[in-house]
Amino acid sequence: MKVRTRLTLLFTLVTAMLISFYAVxxxxSSKEAREISFYTELKSEAVAKANLFFEGALTEKEMHRLYKTNTQTLSEVQVAIYDSGFNLVYHDDSKVDYVKENSEMLSKIFKKKQLFFFLDDFQVTGIVYSHNGKQYAVTAAAYDQYGYNSINHLLTISIISFIIILVLIYLAGLFLSKKALSPAVRMVEQIKRINAGKLQLRLDESEEKGEFHELEKNFNQMLERLEHSFTTQKHFVSNISHELNTPLASMTAELELALQKNYTQNEYQTIILNALADVKNMSRLSGSLMDLAKASYDPTEISFSEVRIDEILMDSYAKIRKENPQYKIQLNVDLEIEESQLLHRGNPYLLMVAFNNLIDNTCKYASDNTCLVNASLISERLSIEFTNKGIPVSEKDLHHIFKPFYRAENSFDQKGYGIGLYLTQKIVDLHHAQIHVSSGENTTNFQIIFE
Structure with missing residues (x-):
């Protein structure tokens, strides 16, 4: 069921319930008012007939004749009068007795002085009437034909009006829901045109501020993120394919060359060593891609704990020295830094990957393979700097140095894939830290500042 239909039906149902409550x-209340009003008329008629009987100029036969004449044209009130001994004194028509008074009923009237009750559809009023020091029980009964007709007419009009109002409300609900949901319909039509090849399309944002405007705005922002993600992924896959093709093509050429003719043992060893070097390059590339995938996870899926930054730096220092004995690394930790200031919530593996990349990158592009790692405090925040001396990075390269697969002008004579610094920035961002790079006067400096 469409939202428009569901809203219309819900709106109609709620309105129907409210109207029903009001109609009931x-x-x-009209029914109760009719009863009270007719009881009042019966009481007045009982008093009038008693006055007429005891004090009027009409005889009993004339009163009977008057009663029978009135019953031919309208629902005349039938009155009966009893004395205190329950003896009948007067009755309008004893042959057609509506009430059929008995001693129990008359006792209640004398006791309560006033009594109102129903006998089938007839309403009955019983009162005590005093005359010449004696008390009489007077009953008056009649069927309120006019009142019941009015109530039934009210009920009929209410039912017909209820049905007509429901139909009108349903039609009005359809119209209003169509108008209210027209922005959603327009959004659906525009969304249908957006696919993986047309992520540059955007929804038209309405000028009127409201929920749909916020939805359109946030949806467009999501499309921007998706477009950026798709573009990055496309670029990423393209570069990965290129980087993998290079060692694969080299290995294929080396192995095909080995099959063309017989070589000496030394020549075979050279071919195997070249192929092994290509395999190691692919292995390093695969490792870098795995680290990049881990750093690209949803932060909520990455395990974080309290870690000591200086201990991770030491582990990174030991690992780089072991893999690259020619590197010269100087690690300095300011003694004034308190232990609590070295603690940070993070993932030890990813932090070590970031430190490894920075140390390796700094040593690789230093003129003497030397990297100075300095941990200190800046405005009560932990700062770690990685500095080397060598060919400075140009201003143009500094603006793109953290982009994936980007290689600076001074890096083409070194092996690499342009993933390390991009991966490092993602790891730093995951840990809510900041990374800055500066270069000049044969010196390049990377700085990480933890919040």
Whole structure:
């Protein structure tokens, strides 16, 4: 069921319930008002007939004739009068007795002085009437034909009006829901045109501020992120394919060359060593891609704990020295830094990957393979700097140095894939830290500042 139909039906149902409650309240209040009004008329008629009987100039036969004449044209009230001994004194028509008074009923009237009750559809009023020091029980009964007709007419009009109002409300609900949901319909039509090849399309944002405007705005922002993600992924896959093809093509050429003719043992060893070097390059590339994938996870899926930054730096220092004995690394930790200031919530593996990349990158491009690692405090925040001396990075390269697969002008004579610094920045961002790079006067400096 469409939202428009569901909203219309819900709106109609709620309105129907409210109207029903109102109609029922009106009907029962009118019904009760009719009863009270007719009881009052019966009481007045009982008093009038008693006055006429005891004090009037009409005889009993004339009163009977008057009663029978009135019953031919309207629902005349039938009155009966009893004395305190429950003896009948007067009755409008004893042959057609509506009430059929008995001693129990008359006792209640004398006791309560006033009594109102129903006998089938007839309403009955019983009162005590005093005359010449004696008390009489007077009953008056009649069927309120006019009142019941009015109530039934009210009920009929209410039912017909209820049905007509429901139909009108349903039609009005369809119209209003169509108008209210027209921005959503327009959004759906525009979204249908957006696919993986047309992520540059955007929804038209309405000028009127409201929920749909916020939805359109946030949806466009999501499209921007998706477009950026798709573009990066496309670029990433393209570069990966290129980087993998290079060692694969080299290995293929070396192995095909080995099959063309017989070589000496030394020549075979050279071919195997070249192929092994290509395999190691692919292995390093695969490792870098795995690290990049881990750093690209949702932060909520990465395990974080309290770690000591200086201990991770020491582990990174030991690992780089072991893999690259020619590197000269000087690690300095300011003694004034308190232990609590070295603690940071993070992932030890990813932090070590970032430090490894920075140390390796700094040593690789230093003129003497030397990297100075300095940990200190800046405005009560932990700062780690990686500095080398060598060919400075140009201003143009500094703006792109953290982009994936980007190689600076001074890096083409070194092996690499342009992943390390991009991966390092993602890891730093995951740990809510900041990384800055500066270069000049044969010196390049990378700085990480932890919050």
């Amino acid at each position: 309240a009106i009907y029962y």
